[in-house]
Amino acid sequence: MQGVNRPLVIRHARIVASPDANPVEDGTIVIRNGLIEMVGPGTPDLEPAEEISGEGLTAVxxxxxxxxxxxxxxxxxxxxxxxxxxxxxxxxxxxxxxxxxxxxxxxxxxxxxxxxxxxxxxxxxxxxxxxxxxxxxxxxxxxxxxxxxxxxxxxxxxxxxxxxxxxxxxxxxxxxxxxxxxxxxxxxxxxxxxxxxxxxxxxxxxxxxxxxxxxxxxxxxxxxxxxxxxxxxxxxxxxxxxxxxxxxxxxxxxxxxxxxxxxxxxxxxxxxxxxxxxxxxxxxxxxxxxxxxxxxxxxxxxxxxxxxxxxxxxxxxxxxxxxxxxxxxxxxxxxxxxxxFHVSASAGTLAPGRRGDLVLLEGDPLKDAEAFARVRTTVRNGRVLYPGRSAEA
Ligand SMILES: [Zn+2]
Missing domain, CATH: 3.20.20.140 (Metal-dependent hydrolases)
Structure with a gap:
């Protein structure tokens, strides 16, 4: 579980923030209190509750x-x-x-x-x-x-x-x-x-x-x-x-x-x-x-x-x-x-203020459709759903 105010940070990921966006190489995503606070290039100085390396992965x-x-x-x-x-x-x-x-x-x-x-x-x-x-x-x-x-x-x-x-x-x-x-x-x-x-x-x-x-x-x-x-x-x-x-x-x-x-x-x-x-x-x-x-x-x-x-x-x-x-x-x-479902203002793309829902994929799904099935990590509202945290993970 992340702390009340300390964020989940994903670093060094390739980010495709929406279907029309240009990919950002080596980007950072910050999710705090369930919402995206920052998404883009750069490595902000933060003290995260949890940090995930996106090295070699694509965030969507x-x-x-x-x-x-x-x-x-x-x-x-x-x-x-x-x-x-x-x-x-x-x-x-x-x-x-x-x-x-x-x-x-x-x-x-x-x-x-x-x-x-x-x-x-x-x-x-x-x-x-x-x-x-x-x-x-x-x-x-x-x-x-x-x-x-x-x-x-x-x-x-x-x-x-x-x-x-x-x-x-x-x-x-x-x-x-x-x-x-x-x-x-x-x-x-x-x-x-x-x-x-x-x-x-x-x-x-x-x-x-x-x-x-x-x-x-x-x-x-x-x-x-x-x-x-x-x-x-x-x-x-x-x-x-x-x-x-x-x-x-x-x-x-x-x-x-x-x-x-x-x-x-x-x-x-x-x-x-x-x-x-x-x-x-x-x-x-x-x-x-x-x-x-x-x-x-x-x-x-x-x-x-x-x-x-x-x-x-x-x-x-x-x-x-x-x-x-x-x-x-x-x-x-x-x-x-x-x-x-009338929730475009809060979901469906990676942008500040939107829900912290994202997937980290192995490979480049824009070039190889099967990469959409190679899921490394799933996050919803800033909580890691997969791989899970329970005993079976
Ligand atoms: Zn059916």
């Missing part, structure tokens, strides 16, 4: 993962366990990969809100957590791949609204339980290869209700129809590209871009949980590539929690393959999501 703003889930059975157990146990799980899935902020795109809020509470109380070292609470599904539209893992007694609590007013109530209930975003399955895989769309009036009502509270809406679209419902309802972010890409053409992508919609590629998830066949993957990469080429905003997210392999390396490799360059990847990890 703390990463966001805009698509995670706290749904594995271990979270339900860990939330009641001693701090080191919960911290260990948070480190394995998130902080060791550089994530200082994560967006939970659907889970049991009774679990996720408690994890967040323990983190924010300072008892457990972990990332900032935004949660969607429970996702909203089409009527009789639970995904086949979840159906087996949802206990029967919990099913009545999973909203599958059939009318606009039921959709509004489901949104209200989620927000009352602590959610800060809404997740809609505008296209739900009710069986392998078979998608059920959410009725447009239901999706529209849910989005309008969320927007009344300035809360963003994420959607799982699956195919053309699910994407159309999302676009027409005014959804803010597609949590995945549609993976049945038939009919998804430039016109639709232009409308998405025109509405300011964000897109989370989750390319590794498709690769590792659906199919590695190029005939399947290539059209999804093309959607990502074309969307970005039209000026669309990509946000970084991996769907970990649903995907049990937590490494980010393959996602960065796949993004590079889809034509996203190093600065583009840095933007989707930092500044983009901070703007989307």
């Amino acid at each position: 703003p703390g990463f966001w993962n805009c698509h995670v889930h706290f749904t594995e059975p271990k979270w339900r157990v860990a939330v009641r366990e001693a701090a080191p146990r919960l911290e260990h799980h948070l480190r394995e899935m998130l902080t060791r990969w550089g994530f200082t902020t994560v967006v939970d795109a659907g889970s049991d809020p009774r679990v996720t809100v408690r994890i967040r509470h323990r983190v924010e109380a300072g008892e457990v070292a972990g990332p900032r957590i935004y949660t969607a609470g429970t996702g909203l599904y089409p009527p009789h539209g639970l995904p086949y791949y979840l159906a087996g893992s949802i206990p029967f007694w919990w099913r009545p609590f999973i909203p599958q609204p059939s009318t606009p007013s039921k959709a509004e109530k489901a949104v209200d209930r989620n927000l009352a339980q602590g959610a800060e975003l809404v997740k809609l399955f505008t296209g739900s895989y009710v069986a392998r290869g078979q998608v059920k769309a959410m009725p447009l009036a239901v999706a529209t009502a849910a989005v309008a209700r969320a927007h009344d509270y300035r809360v963003p809406v994420f959607s799982h679209p699956s195919n053309l129809e699910g994407t159309e419902v999302a676009v027409q309802a005014g959804v803010d972010v597609l949590a995945h590209p549609p993976d049945i890409t038939e009919g998804v053409g430039e016109d639709l992508l232009r409308r998405m871009v025109g509405q300011g919609m964000g897109l989370i590629p989750t390319l590794k998830m498709f690769e590792t949980t659906v199919s590695r066949r190029e005939e399947y993957l290539e059209p999804i990469r093309s959607v990502v590539h074309e969307f970005q080429g039209l000026g669309g905003e990509l946000l970084f997210g991996t769907d970990v929690g649903y995907m049990t392999d937590y490494s980010t390396e393959e996602e960065f490799r796949a993004l590079a393959r889809a034509g996203v360059d190093g600065r583009g990847i840095l933007r989707m990890l930092t500044q983009g999501p901070a703007a989307r």
Whole structure:
């Protein structure tokens, strides 16, 4: 733990303060009371509580993962366990990969809100957590791949609204339980290869209700129809590209871009949980590539929690393959999501007065995308989250 007023100082790092900034060689970052006090060249004379050498490392703003889930059975157990146990799980899935902020795109809020509470109380070292609470599904539209893992007694609590007013109530209930975003399955895989769309009036009502509270809406679209419902309802972010890409053409992508919609590629998830066949993957990469080429905003997210392999390396490799360059990847990890969640004034870049959230990487991520996965140290609010300080570190 750092002292009350003595800072955490990182010296001799190469600093990339934002996606558009020129790198500063041999720079210093000073974080005091959780906020960045100084970032730039030079070596100020200070008496730090803790000093980290950035020799040979690149410092970038703390990463966001805009698509995670706290749904594995271990979270339900860990939330009641001693701090080191919960911290260990948070480190394995998130902080060791550089994530200082994560967006939970659907889970049991009774679990996720408690994890967040323990983190924010300072008892457990972990990332900032935004949660969607429970996702909203089409009527009789639970995904086949979840159906087996949802206990029967919990099913009545999973909203599958059939009318606009039921959709509004489901949104209200989620927000009352602590959610800060809404997740809609505008296209739900009710069986392998078979998608059920959410009725447009239901999706529209849910989005309008969320927007009344300035809360963003994420959607799982699956195919053309699910994407159309999302676009027409005014959804803010597609949590995945549609993976049945038939009919998804430039016109639709232009409308998405025109509405300011964000897109989370989750390319590794498709690769590792659906199919590695190029005939399947290539059209999804093309959607990502074309969307970005039209000026669309990509946000970084991996769907970990649903995907049990937590490494980010393959996602960065796949993004590079889809034509996203190093600065583009840095933007989707930092500044983009901070703007989307209306916290640009405090997060997303390294600058005086901003939160002390940063990652030290081995290598140069602007030249080699896989360097984004080579995390040496993760700091949030001036506290070192990885490598941790507990016995397991
Ligand atoms: Zn997901």
